Amino acid sequence: MSVSLPDYARAAWVGHTSRFNGYANGLNECKVLRPIGLLNVLTTSDSTAARPRGLLAASGVLALSWLLAACSPETTTTASPTGAPATTSGTKNAQHLYVVYCNGTVDHLDLAKQTKVASFQLSDRSGSPPAVAKLPAAGARPDSCLARPVSLTEAFPQDEGMAFVVASARLQRDDTSGRMPYSLLHFSVPAWTFQGRQDLGSFDVLNGTPPRIARSSDGRLKPQPADIDTASELHAELSQYEGGTTLTFATPLATSANTVLIGYTASQDAQSAAYALLHRTRRSIVRIERIPGGDPEPALSLAPGGQFVLHSVRAFNAKQGIRQLATTGELRLYGADGKLVSQQTDERVAGDWYPIALTPQGVAVYTDRQGNYRFVSLGRMFGTEPVQDPSTDDLDGTRPGVIYAGG
Numbered sequence: 001m002s003v004s005l006p007d008y009a010r011a012a013w014v015g016h017t018s019r020f021n022g023y024a025n026g027l028n029e030c031k032v033l034r035p036i037g038l039l040n041v042l043t044t045s046d047s048t049a050a051r052p053r054g055l056l057a058a059s060g061v062l063a064l065s066w067l068l069a070a071c072s073p074e075t076t077t078t079a080s081p082t083g084a085p086a087t088t089s090g091t092k093n094a095q096h097l098y099v100v101y102c103n104g105t106v107d108h109l110d111l112a113k114q115t116k117v118a119s120f121q122l123s124d125r126s127g128s129p130p131a132v133a134k135l136p137a138a139g140a141r142p143d144s145c146l147a148r149p150v151s152l153t154e155a156f157p158q159d160e161g162m163a164f165v166v167a168s169a170r171l172q173r174d175d176t177s178g179r180m181p182y183s184l185l186h187f188s189v190p191a192w193t194f195q196g197r198q199d200l201g202s203f204d205v206l207n208g209t210p211p212r213i214a215r216s217s218d219g220r221l222k223p224q225p226a227d228i229d230t231a232s233e234l235h236a237e238l239s240q241y242e243g244g245t246t247l248t249f250a251t252p253l254a255t256s257a258n259t260v261l262i263g264y265t266a267s268q269d270a271q272s273a274a275y276a277l278l279h280r281t282r283r284s285i286v287r288i289e290r291i292p293g294g295d296p297e298p299a300l301s302l303a304p305g306g307q308f309v310l311h312s313v314r315a316f317n318a319k320q321g322i323r324q325l326a327t328t329g330e331l332r333l334y335g336a337d338g339k340l341v342s343q344q345t346d347e348r349v350a351g352d353w354y355p356i357a358l359t360p361q362g363v364a365v366y367t368d369r370q371g372n373y374r375f376v377s378l379g380r381m382f383g384t385e386p387v388q389d390p391s392t393d394d395l396d397g398t399r400p401g402v403i404y405a406g407g
Contacts, residue, residue, distance in 0.1 A: 098403040102145035114375040149401040178206025257385035259306025305383015369397035
């Protein structure tokens with residue numbers, strides 16, 4: 001059965017990770033790339049990442065993409081606690097994960113060893129003068145996103161061994177217009193050697209977002225129109241499904257393999273946030289049970305393949321006299337039917353930890369936004385299709401773009 005995708009699902013978005021908000025993508029590195037899905041996250045990709053307040057505040061999901069080839073480490077750094085991941089011949093080419101933050105930092109994770117092995121700045125790899133603005137100090141936060149990997153749903157022969165990043169050489173947006181110039185950067189991987197840049201123009205990042213990238217009919221990568229209304233397109237699609245008109249204020253949060261994770265409010269209770277899976281091939285809408293429950297801002301990650309959703313449960317706690325939202329360490333995994341299939345608690349990811357990716361090997365990857373990572377095995381394998389979301393920024397460090405590579 002062929003399925004016609006709306007523009008919001010067909011476009012290749014600037015990558016993020018996974019959680020709540022649309023379609024995360026991540027571009028890849030290392031030899032042949034075959035999209036699989038930040039980060040989510042989609043992003044997930046905040047990707048894989050998701051955090052609606054009430055409902056309308058969505059974040060990102062995890063974004064993922066395959067690349068087949070060997071990768072070389074960059075600068076050595078410290079490792080995080082690990083556990084043995086699931087490994088099969090079908091997922092061995094996703095051994096390496098590159099986490100790309102909006103400030104131009106790239107962290108290299110070894111998924112087989114479940115550890116961070118390297119970190120570098122794109123400003124040091126993007127020519128002279130650098131095509132990605134150099135941070136004035138370690139940990140500095142620009143006012144707009146400096147770098148975001150592009151994730152493509154379809155790989156062309158010319159994409160082999162290449163990674164694409166939307167980036168700006170300006171550290172701050174223009175005070176008068178609120179605009180920043182962006183370019184599409186080309187890197188050969190796994191060495192991350194700068195190959196060139198394509199000017200994309202200037203974009204209003206004060207009232208809008210950095211550009212999203214899609215492949216045009218002639219095969220070239222171009223910015224998507226900024227006025228695409230994904231919510232309106234989703235509403236029109238939902239009206240064709242039984243019960244679809246009862247989902248008000250529906251927002252696409254993530255998509256993978258013809259399955260869309262959506263947030264909405266029930267018509268009878270405009271204050272109640274709810275979440276569902278739209279299965280295009282089955283032409284059905286499935287409500288996800290027990291979400292949000294008591295979680296004020298659920299962090300949801302759509303798994304590659306679209307058959308599972310991970311809920312990283314969060315709650316408010318008092319820290320140094322300040323009420324803060326933090327993960328509890330409870331992880332709930334839901335199947336394609338919206339029902340709970342497993343539940344576990346891992347205290348290692350309780351507190352200020354954010355889910356940034358679900359890997360094909362069935363591992364949830366978390367970051368503390370300080371360059372540290374933790375890995376939780378979910379006890380099952382996922383698909384290899386890309387997870388996509390529309391997030392184009394990650395200024396809080398919870399929705400980085402992700403790139404997979406072989407080992």
